[in-house]
Amino acid sequence: MNGEAKFVMIKKKAITLTVNERKYKFSVGNGFGDVAPSETLTHTLRRRLGLTGSKESCDAGACGCCAVISDGEAIASCMALTVDMDGKNITTIEGLEDPVNGLDPIQKAFIEEYAFQCGYCTPGIIIVAKALFMSNAHPTPEEIAEALSGNYCRCISQYTVLRALNKLAGNENAELATLTRANDEVKDPIPVRQELFLSPYANGHVCGHSLD
Ligand code: FES
Ligand code: FES
Numbered sequence: 001m002n003g004e005a006k007f008v009m010i011k012k013k014a015i016t017l018t019v020n021e022r023k024y025k026f027s028v029g030n031g032f033g034d035v036a037p038s039e040t041l042t043h044t045l046r047r048r049l050g051l052t053g054s055k056e057s058c059d060a061g062a063c064g065c066c067a068v069i070s071d072g073e074a075i076a077s078c079m080a081l082t083v084d085m086d087g088k089n090i091t092t093i094e095g096l097e098d099p100v101n102g103l104d105p106i107q108k109a110f111i112e113e114y115a116f117q118c119g120y121c122t123p124g125i126i127i128v129a130k131a132l133f134m135s136n137a138h139p140t141p142e143e144i145a146e147a148l149s150g151n152y153c154r155c156i157s158q159y160t161v162l163r164a165l166n167k168l169a170g171n172e173n174a175e176l177a178t179l180t181r182a183n184d185e186v187k188d189p190i191p192v193r194q195e196l197f198l199s200p201y202a203n204g205h206v207c208g209h210s211l212d
Contacts, residue, residue, distance in 0.1 A: 015086035019049060020095030028083055041077035041085055042066045045092060053093035053123045064151030067124035068092050074131035076150070093123035096130060105168060106130055113164035117155040125151045129165050139169050 013028040015035065026035040026044075035044065042059070045051045045068065054077055057065035061079040068077045069091040096104040106129050109115070116122040125148060132139055132147040139147070144165045153161065166172070 013083075015083060017044075017082070017085055017088060017090060019045065019051065019090045020092060024049065026082070035082050037081065037083050039082045041068070041075075041080040041082050041090070044082040045077060045090075051092045051094050054127070055120055055123060057120070062150075062152070063121070064124040064128060064148075065121050067127040067151070069127055069131050069134075072131065072134060074128040074147075091127075091130075093127055096126070104130065106133065106165070109164040109168045110161070113160045113167070115157060115160040115164040117157045121151060121153050125153065125161055133168070137169075139165075141166055141169075141171050144169065144171075 015026050015028055017024050017026070026048075027033070028035050028037065030036055035048075040059075042054060042056050045054055046056060054068055055065035056078065057063045059066075059078045061076045064076065066076055066078045067074050069075075070080070070085065070088050096107060098104070102108075103111075104126075106126050110122065110126060116125075128147055128151055129144070132144065136143065141162070144162060148161070
């Protein structure tokens with residue numbers, strides 16, 4: 001040491017995310033505007049990028065409301081740290097609509113079948129379904145139910161969700177044909193739910209959420 005002050009340049013870490021085909025670069029740290037190491041992907045998408053389609057509900061990986069597609073796979077964005085997503089290709093519900101062809105076929109099927117009520121959980125359900133159909137254009141009813149096993153819908157629209165997705169998959173079987181539309185008279189919905197929804201998708205789990 002010769003007594004001269006030594007300056008060490010600390011390189012700030014930066015991460016890059018591609019979200020709905022747009023590239024974003026973030027600095028990581030605890031300074032103003034930085035992505036903190038503890039920041040979740042839900043937070044980044046909703047509060048930094050204004051993509052509020054993915055909902056923040058349980059914030060614990062239990063409800064599926066915050067689902068996004070990361071490199072082809074549906075993930076709970078509330079359980080992913082943004083710093084760990086460096087280089088990932090993310091699709092949110094806002095990214096599904098095609099500028100030329102309009103809404104995604106899954107979105108169209110949901111509208112056609114009235115497959116939602118509150119709509120709060122719908123973006124997550126559509127995103128999970130999209131990831132499934134991206135890897136398997138003709139999933140079986142069991143594969144659809146299994147894929148949605150991490151999504152919770154607290155109303156009674158599950159059966160129309162399954163009907164929309166099964167129609168899209170080409171599973172026009174007799175069992176599905178017996179289901180009525182959400183706005184039709186439902187005489188005895190409980191046995192229908194018990195019979196068709198064996199997955200946690202409709203297991204009665206209640207998860208509180210706020211509508212902000
Ligand atoms: S908010 Fe992420 S799983 Fe519920
Ligand atoms: S559509 Fe949201 S709880 Fe059923």
